[in-house]
Amino acid sequence: SYELTQPPSVSVSPGQTASITCSGDKLVNKYASWYQQKPGQSPVLVIYQGIKRPSGIPERFSGSNSGSTATLTITETQAMDEADYYCQAWDSSSAWIFGGGTELTVL
Amino acid sequence: EVQLLESGGGLVQPGGSLRLSCAASGFTFSTYGMSWVRQAPGKGLEWVSASAKNGNGYYADCVKGRFTVSRDNSKSTLYLQMNSLRADDTAVYFCAKEEWWGGSPAFDYWGQGSLVTVSS
Numbered sequence: 248s249y250e251l252t253q254p255p256s257v258s259v260s261p262g263q264t265a266s267i268t269c270s271g272d273k274l275v276n277k278y279a280s281w282y283q284q285k286p287g288q289s290p291v292l293v294i295y296q297g298i299k300r301p302s303g304i305p306e307r308f309s310g311s312n313s314g315s316t317a318t319l320t321i322t323e324t325q326a327m328d329e330a331d332y333y334c335q336a337w338d339s340s341s342a343w344i345f346g347g348g349t350e351l352t353v354l
Numbered sequence: 355e356v357q358l359l360e361s362g363g364g365l366v367q368p369g370g371s372l373r374l375s376c377a378a379s380g381f382t383f384s385t386y387g388m389s390w391v392r393q394a395p396g397k398g399l400e401w402v403s404a405s406a407k408n409g410n411g412y413y414a415d416c417v418k419g420r421f422t423v424s425r426d427n428s429k430s431t432l433y434l435q436m437n438s439l440r441a442d443d444t445a446v447y448f449c450a451k452e453e454w455w456g457g458s459p460a461f462d463y464w465g466q467g468s469l470v471t472v473s474s
Contacts, residue, residue, distance in 0.1 A: 249398070280460035282399070289448060289464040290399065296455050301462065333399050337459050342412055343389065343401035 251279075251334055251346035258352045259324045267349045269334030270316040277336050279317035281310060284348075285330045293332075294319060321351075329353045356380035356463045358449045363468030370439050374468055376432040376449030383430035387452035389461065390423065390434050392445035392470075402447070405432060417443075439472045446470075 251271040259265035269279055278297030282290035292301050294310035297317060307322045321328055334346040362374040376388070390402040403423040404412040411423040422435040432449055447468050450461035 278458035280458070282461075284399075289466055290461070291464070292460055292462050295453070295460040295462070296458050331398075335399075335460065337457070342404065342414070343391075345391075345399045345401065348398040 249347040250341060250344050251336060253332075253334060253346040253349045255347070256350045256352065258354060259321075261326060261353055262323055265321040265324045265328070265351055265353075267319045267321075267332050267334075267351065268316055269318070269346045271336070271344075271346075272315055273336045273338045273341065273344055274312070274315045274317055277338070278312060279310070280335045281308075281317075281319045282333045282335065283328075283330045284333065290333065324351075324353055326353050356451065358451065358463060358465035360447065360449050360465045360468035363447065363470045365471045365473065366439055367474050368440060368472055370472070371435070371437045372439065372470060373436070374434040374447055374449075374470070376434075376465055378430045378432065378449075378451070381451070383425075384427035387454070387459075388425065388432045389450045389452055390432075391448045391450050391461070391464075392443075393448070393467075394442070394445040397445075400445075403434060404452070436470070439470075441472050444470060444472045 281294040284290040297312045298310045311318045333348045357379045359377045389404040405423045405425045420438045424433045449465040451463040453462040
């Protein structure tokens, strides 16, 4: 089992808003990072420090935090956003921690 | 441009050994921590090991005592020596660059991955 819990799958219609949650005690007073991974490709960082976007990541990707839950939100979702998304945190006792991943389907 | 290029993967029998390499370019390698993250077929991401910029190594419990991480800053290369390999070590192994923003670090660059298959 994973220390960070994500829903296995989320579905969204094109143009709508998708929200993917990540919950766990390790997120209390910590920020999550989020990665996008398309089939056969390496993960790409899309959100860090809970709310910040790396250069080149579209503005429709945003992150938020509340207590032990982090949320990745994708507004105006496009077909190209279909991918697996992973949350990640760091803890001094567990080191690097990943969530189990969420498969985002755009249909 | 940051580039991470893994090599050394392949097919190995249970109990065997393999050494992965990750050649880095486009940044000052010696000033960054680096990690290995793996992904078993059809599964999620799992952190395996980290090499701090001072050379200290850190390991996930599942590989502790079997894997050894090291780095050669003169060659900008990260290594992972894997011994006593088991079937459940079968995965794509990614090399990833760490970026530390206070107490919430992340992996800002990833390599393309190297497939390790442990099978008889």
